[in-house]
Amino acid sequence: MNQQPRRRRIGLLGGTFDPIHVGHLALAHAARTALQLDEVRFVPTGQSWQKVGSGAPAAARLDMVRLAVEKTPGFVVDDRETRRPGPSYTVDTLVELRAEVGPEPALVLVLGSDQLRNLATWHRYDELLRHAHIAATRRGSHRLAGFDAPLEALLAAHGRDALPDAPCGAIVFFRMPPVAVSASALRAQLARGERPLELLPAGVLAYIERHRLYRAVPHA
Numbered sequence: 525m526n527q528q529p530r531r532r533r534i535g536l537l538g539g540t541f542d543p544i545h546v547g548h549l550a551l552a553h554a555a556r557t558a559l560q561l562d563e564v565r566f567v568p569t570g571q572s573w574q575k576v577g578s579g580a581p582a583a584a585r586l587d588m589v590r591l592a593v594e595k596t597p598g599f600v601v602d603d604r605e606t607r608r609p610g611p612s613y614t615v616d617t618l619v620e621l622r623a624e625v626g627p628e629p630a631l632v633l634v635l636g637s638d639q640l641r642n643l644a645t646w647h648r649y650d651e652l653l654r655h656a657h658i659a660a661t662r663r664g665s666h667r668l669a670g671f672d673a674p675l676e677a678l679l680a681a682h683g684r685d686a687l688p689d690a691p692c693g694a695i696v697f698f699r700m701p702p703v704a705v706s707a708s709a710l711r712a713q714l715a716r717g718e719r720p721l722e723l724l725p726a727g728v729l730a731y732i733e734r735h736r737l738y739r740a741v742p743h744a
């Protein structure tokens with residue numbers, strides 16, 4: 525039988541990861557299973573253009589991502605945005621990656637619904653699907669419905685029930701059990717001196733404590 529090998533699928537999970545937590549890891553595992561990804565690449569932002577005044581420097585956020593994912597087969601850390609000067613735009617990352625992997629593999633940008641709802645504010649958002657698919661899952665109260673007009677238009681043109689056999693161009697939704705954690709809430713807990721061991725990997729908490737990250741800043 526002359527069976528074609530399945531098209532390789534590379535998932536991309538971008539974020540500030542400030543710090544990386546169990547919600548990010550659950551998202552990566554759920555996406556890998558639901559979308560049959562061969563690999564999930566974690567891509568920490570260098571200079572976050574939408575989140576200002578976040579806690580830790582890029583080098584520390586990158587270290588923590590490495591600590592959290594490096595031992596998981598199929599999970600990879602991609603540091604390109606921390607090395608690139610200027611704001612970290614996802615479209616630039618997709619263009620670079622596409623040039624590296626060639627035209628065949630599917631690139632799948634994995635997003636929580638909070639990010640998807642924001643998509644039309646992203647730099648050159650209308651070009652993203654030329655380079656990748658987008659796969660989104662519900663996060664907390666951020667519904668996967670009732671989007672703004674530009675996103676509704678994108679969904680009308682590109683929404684699919686499942687990833688097609690193509691390198692890019694579709695928007696799909698997938699399910700994951702909710703994991704109620706956010707980096708901002710975690711930072712607040714850490715600043716209060718709490719040790720939320722159930723919300724982040726032990727190695728990441730040890731790193732945070734060793735480097736005295738997310739300590740409360742005394743009021744001026």
Ligand code: ATP
Pocket residue numbers: 538539540541542546547548551634635636637638639662663703704705706707708709
């Ligand atoms: P913040 O609290 O500062 O908004 P965050 O927890 O959302 O931070 P990011 O690094 O901005 O962390 O998130 C990266 C990606 O992970 C985004 O697509 C986001 O939707 C997704 N994500 C983060 N936390 C969760 C979670 N608990 N469940 C599902 N997806 C999540």
